[in-house]
Amino acid sequence: MGKKGIETLVGLFVLLGLAGFSFVALKAANLASFGSTDTYTLTARFDNIGGLKVRAPVRSAGVAVGRVTSIGLDGKTFQGVVTLEVDRIYQFPKDSSAKILTSGLLGDQYLGLEPGGDDKNLAAGDTIKQTQSAVVLENLIGQFLFSKAADAGSGASDPAGGKK
Amino acid sequence: MKADTLIEIDHVTFGYDSSRTILNDVDLRFPRGKVTAILGGSGCGKTTLMRLIGGVHAATKGRVVFDGEVVDVRNQAQIYRLRRRLGMLFQFGALFTDLSVFDNVAFPLREMTDLPEVLIRDIVLMKLNAVGLRGAAALKISEVSGGMARRIALARAIALDPELIMYDEPFAGLDLISMGVAAKLIRTLNDITGATSLVVSHDVPECMAISDYIVLMANGGRIVAKGTPKELMDSMDPEVRQFVRGEPDGPVKFHYPAPSVADDFGLPALAEGRS
Amino acid sequence: MNWLAALGARTLAVFKGWGHGALFFLGLLRVLPQALKRFGLIAVQIHAIGNRSLVIILASGLAVGFVLALQMYYALVTYGAAESLGLVVNLSLVRELGPVVTALLFAGRAGTSLTAEIGLMKAGEQIAAMELMAIDPRARVLAPRFLGGVVAMPILAILFSAVGILGAWVVAVGLIGIDAGNFWSIQQSKVDIWRDVGNGIVKSAVFGVICTFVALYQGYETEATPEGVAYATTRTVVMSSLAVLGMDFILTALMFSTP
Numbered sequence: 001m002g003k004k005g006i007e008t009l010v011g012l013f014v015l016l017g018l019a020g021f022s023f024v025a026l027k028a029a030n031l032a033s034f035g036s037t038d039t040y041t042l043t044a045r046f047d048n049i050g051g052l053k054v055r056a057p058v059r060s061a062g063v064a065v066g067r068v069t070s071i072g073l074d075g076k077t078f079q080g081v082v083t084l085e086v087d088r089i090y091q092f093p094k095d096s097s098a099k100i101l102t103s104g105l106l107g108d109q110y111l112g113l114e115p116g117g118d119d120k121n122l123a124a125g126d127t128i129k130q131t132q133s134a135v136v137l138e139n140l141i142g143q144f145l146f147s148k149a150a151d152a153g154s155g156a157s158d159p160a161g162g163k164k
Numbered sequence: 165m166k167a168d169t170l171i172e173i174d175h176v177t178f179g180y181d182s183s184r185t186i187l188n189d190v191d192l193r194f195p196r197g198k199v200t201a202i203l204g205g206s207g208c209g210k211t212t213l214m215r216l217i218g219g220v221h222a223a224t225k226g227r228v229v230f231d232g233e234v235v236d237v238r239n240q241a242q243i244y245r246l247r248r249r250l251g252m253l254f255q256f257g258a259l260f261t262d263l264s265v266f267d268n269v270a271f272p273l274r275e276m277t278d279l280p281e282v283l284i285r286d287i288v289l290m291k292l293n294a295v296g297l298r299g300a301a302a303l304k305i306s307e308v309s310g311g312m313a314r315r316i317a318l319a320r321a322i323a324l325d326p327e328l329i330m331y332d333e334p335f336a337g338l339d340l341i342s343m344g345v346a347a348k349l350i351r352t353l354n355d356i357t358g359a360t361s362l363v364v365s366h367d368v369p370e371c372m373a374i375s376d377y378i379v380l381m382a383n384g385g386r387i388v389a390k391g392t393p394k395e396l397m398d399s400m401d402p403e404v405r406q407f408v409r410g411e412p413d414g415p416v417k418f419h420y421p422a423p424s425v426a427d428d429f430g431l432p433a434l435a436e437g438r439s
Numbered sequence: 440m441n442w443l444a445a446l447g448a449r450t451l452a453v454f455k456g457w458g459h460g461a462l463f464f465l466g467l468l469r470v471l472p473q474a475l476k477r478f479g480l481i482a483v484q485i486h487a488i489g490n491r492s493l494v495i496i497l498a499s500g501l502a503v504g505f506v507l508a509l510q511m512y513y514a515l516v517t518y519g520a521a522e523s524l525g526l527v528v529n530l531s532l533v534r535e536l537g538p539v540v541t542a543l544l545f546a547g548r549a550g551t552s553l554t555a556e557i558g559l560m561k562a563g564e565q566i567a568a569m570e571l572m573a574i575d576p577r578a579r580v581l582a583p584r585f586l587g588g589v590v591a592m593p594i595l596a597i598l599f600s601a602v603g604i605l606g607a608w609v610v611a612v613g614l615i616g617i618d619a620g621n622f623w624s625i626q627q628s629k630v631d632i633w634r635d636v637g638n639g640i641v642k643s644a645v646f647g648v649i650c651t652f653v654a655l656y657q658g659y660e661t662e663a664t665p666e667g668v669a670y671a672t673t674r675t676v677v678m679s680s681l682a683v684l685g686m687d688f689i690l691t692a693l694m695f696s697t698p
Contacts, residue, residue, distance in 0.1 A: 003479065010482045013490050017594030020601035024636055028529050028604050028626045055631070218571050247573035258564035275574050 038088040039066060040124035044098040044111070049080040050134020051109045052100050058084050060113040065090045068111055084111060093118035097130035109134060170196040170328060170360045171217055176226035178209075178216060178385075186212045187385035189226070194377075199354050199361040201371035203407065204381035204388075205416060210364040212385075214330050217362075218252065219243040231327075248276065250328040251321030255336060257313035259305050265292070265316055266301040272323045291319040295349060311342035318349060328360050329353065335367040343367070347374050368408055372397065380404060382416070463656055467577060467585060474582030484587025488549045488651075492595055495548055496541060500532075500599035503540065504606025507531060512615055521615075525622040526629050528607040533630065533639045534695065537600035539687050542646035545592060546679035550654035551672040553584055557658025558668040566659075581655050588651025589644065596643035597636075638694045645686060650679045 049071060058066035066086035074081050086092070095116030102109050113128075122128070171194040179185040186209040194200050202210045215221055216228050222237035229235070230246050237243065259268050269288045273279060279287075292298040295315040300308065308316065314334065321329060331350060335343050351374040354361045365371050371378065372393040380389045380396065382403060389396055389404045396404055406414030422428065474481070507528045515521050560566055560580065569576045604626075611617045630636070654675045661671035 006486045007479075007482050009490050010485045013485065013493070013591075014594065016493075017597060020594075020598040021636075021640075023601050024533065024597060024604065025632055027623060028525075028533075028630055220567075220570070244573040247571055250571070252568070252571045254564045254568055256563070258568035260565055260568075261560075261563070272572050272574075275572070275579070 039085040040088055041069070042084050042086060042122055042124075042126055042128055044082050044084065044128040044131050045074065045077070045079040046082060046098075046100065046131050046133045047079060048133040048136060049082060050100050050136060051102075052082065052111065052134065053108070056108065056110050058086060058111045058113060060090070060092070060115065065113065082111065086113075091121040092116075094120045094122055094126070095130065096122065096128060097132065098128045099132040100134035102135070168195055169193045170231055171362075172229035173213070173216075174227045174229060176216065176223045176228060178212065178221065178223050178225075180221075185385060187216075187223075190381075190385060190387060192379060192387070192390070194360060194362060196360050197354075197358055198376040199351060199363060199374055200377045200379065201363045201365060201375040202379045202381060203366060203368065203371060205366060205383065205407070208381040208383050209385040210381060211332060213381075214252070214332060214362065214364055217328075217330070218250065219246060248324065249326055250330065251324065251326035253314065253318050253321045253329070253331045253334060255333045256310070257317035259313055259317055259320070261305045263305070264301075265297070265303045265305065265308065268305065268316060269319045269323055271320065276324060287323065288319075291323055292316075294322070294353070295319045296345070311338055311345070314338075314342075314346065315349070318353075322353060322357070322359075325357060326359060328362065331361065331363045331365070333365055334363060335365055335370050343370055346370075350374055368410065380407060459660075460656055463659070464652060467581060467652070467655070470575060470578040470582050471586070473575075473578045474586060477579075477583065480579075480583035481586045481590075484583045485591055488553070488584070488587045489591030489594060492545060492548050492591070493598075495544055496595045496599050497602050499540065499544055500537075500602035501606040503536060503599075504528065504532070504603030505610050507536075507603065508607035508610035508615075512611070521617060522621050523625060524611045524615075524617055525604075525607065526625045528611075529604055529626045529630050530635060532600040532603040533635050535639075535687070535691070537596045537603065538639050538642040538646055539683060541592065541596040541599045541643060542650055542683040543680055545588075545595065545646075546650045546654070546676050546683070549588065549591075550650050550675045550679050553588070553651070553654040554658035554661070554672045554675040555668055557581070557584075557655060558661040558663075558671050561659065561661065562663035562668065581659065584655060585651050588654070589647040592647025592650070593640050593643040596646075597640065600639065634694075638690075641694075642687065642690050645690065646683050649682045649686060653679045653682065 052068065052071065054068055054071055056068045057064045058068060066084055068082055068084050070083045072081045072083075073079075082098075092113055093116040095118045097114045097116065099112045099114065100109055101112045116130070171192075173190050173192040173194075176187055176190045177185065178187040190209075190213070202213065204210050212221075216223055217230070217235070219228075219235050219237055227234050231249075233242070233246070235243070235246065260271065263271065266288055269291055270284050273284045273287060289298055289301065292301055295318050297312060297315055297319065300312065300316070305313070334346050334350065338346060347370045350361055350363060353359065363371060363375065375393055378389075378391065378393055378396050379387060380403075382388045388407075389399060389401060391399075396408060399405065399408075403415040405411070406416060412418055425431070508524060511527045511531075512521060512524055515524055515527065557580070566576045566580070569579060608619075608622060612619045612622055657671040657675045657678070658668075661667045
C-alpha cells in the first residue's frame, strides 16, 4: 500500500514547510539579529521618551548593540523609565549618555548610547545618569516661532541698526 | 442456560417523526441459531426494524431485547458492547473504498482486537475462503463486481464470528447464480457457526428455500403473518397469498390512490352515467 | 403574516444549525486524543490534504508575489520609496495574503475533496457500517482528517509567503533593478519574527481549524444523494471563505491594532 512511501512524502512536506519558515525567518525577518546572546540590563530615565517603543534598537555609533525591553512611568518622579538590554560584548563607561534619536527625518525612534570617558564601566542593573529626552516636534516649532518673534522684536528696536 | 430467543421485539412502535409511524405495535421473537426472514414490500419497515435491533434508534414505545438485555440507545457503552456481537451485511456492501479487499475484511480485526498481523492474515484468508474469494484478497474495491462486493462484505461481517448476522436485501439486483451463491452462504454460515441470521428481503423463492422462520410485514409496520415457510405457502390469507405468489393486484392495490377516471380525464358523460 | 412566521422559522433553523455544528465540533474535539494515537492515519491525511495542494499553493504564491511586486512598485515609486518594495510585499504576504489566500485556496481544493469524500462515504453507508461495527467513525474517519488539515494549513501558508517573497525578489531585483542588498536588509530590520511571521502562523492555524471543520461537517451532514453532495461542496467553499474572511478581520484587529 506504500505506507512507507506516504510517510516519507509527509516527512518531506513538513521539512519543506520548515525550510520555507527558516527562509522567511532568516532572510526576510529579524531572526538573524534576534539572537539570544548574553545580554545585561541597564536603566535610563527620561523627561520625555517621545515615540520610543519597546523592541526599538539601542545603537552606538549607529551600530545596533541591544534592544529596549520595557518602558514605564516612575510614579514619584514622573519620569519615563526605559529598561534596555545590551550585548555583553559591548561595555560602556559609567558616564555614558543615552539619547532618544530619530532614524532619518521622520523614521522610527531609537535609543543612542554615547560613550563617556570614565575608567569604570556600567555593570548589569546600573542606571545611565546622563540622558537627553526625545525631541518633540511641537516644542521645536514653538521654540522656532518664539525665537523668530524675539528676532523680529530686537530687529524692530534697532531701525538704523548696523545690519550689513 | 441460554434462552431460545436471541432477539425479542416487544410491542414496539416507532416513527422517524411524529407524522409517520413506520412500525406499529410489532411483536416478534427471533429464535437462536435459526435463519429468520423478514419479507415485505418496500417501505414496510423491515430495514427500520434492523436499525432498532442495532441500537441506531430508540423505539418510541415498547422495547427491544437482545439476549435478555433491554437495548438502551442512550447507553453508549452497552450499545458498543452489543454491536460487537453482531455483524451486518448492507445492501450494496458498504465496503471501505479506500482500502483493499484484504484490508476491508481485516478492518474489524485490526480495530477491535490486538491480534498480531500474522494471525489476522490467517483469519482474513479463512473468512475470504468461506465466501469463495480467497484469491481476490489483493484486489482494490474499485476492481470488484457487485456480487463479489457483497460476498466480501459478508466476509467482513463475520470476521469477528458474531452471534447475530443481519442481511439487508442480500439478493437484490443479483443474477441467478449469484443469488444461489448468496443463499447457500447464508444457510451454511448459519449452520456451521451456530449464529442467528436475520434476512430482510423481498425475494420470496430464495427466502422460502433457506429460512426456518418467516415474518411477513405490510405497509404501516404491521405483521401480516409469521410461521414456517410451509405455513406461509399454504396460507389462505389474501395478503399472504398475493405476496407469496407475486400477484399484481390484491390487498396491496395496483393503483396508487387517485381521483376517479371521470374526474381526471374530464368525461362528464361517464360521470353522469354513474349512479 | 405568513412571511413573519417564515422569517422566524428560518432564524430558528439557523440557530439550530449553529448549535448542531457547535456540538459536532465538541464531539470531534473529544475524540482527538484517541485519534492522535493512530499516527499512520494522520500521515495519510496530511499527504492527501497537504502534499496534494502543494502545486496550487506554490504556483499561486509565486504569481501573487510577482503581481504584488509590480503593483506596489508603481505606487511606491511616486513617493521615492521604491527601496521599500521588498518590505511592503513581505508584510502583505506574511501578515495577510499568505494565511488568507492559502485558506481560500485550501477551501476550494482540499475542502471540497474532503466534503465529497465524507459525503460519498455516508451515501455508500460506510459510516453506518462502521458504527454498526462498534467503531466510532468520528475517531476513525473524521479526526485524522481534521488533524491533517490543521497541520497542513500553516505549512502551506508559510510556503505561500516564502514563494511569494521569492517571486517579488525576481521582479524587484531582476526586472525592475532595485538593489538586492537593500531589498533584503530592509526586510530583515523591519519584519518582526514574532509579531509578523508568528501572528501570520497563528492566523493560518486558526483558518486551518475553520476550513477543515466546515468541510468535514458539511460532508457528514449532507443528504446522501448526488445533488446533496454537490450542494454540500458548494456550501463548504462559501462558508469556509466567509468564515475565514470574517475571522481574519477579528484576528487582524486583535493582533495588529497596537503599533
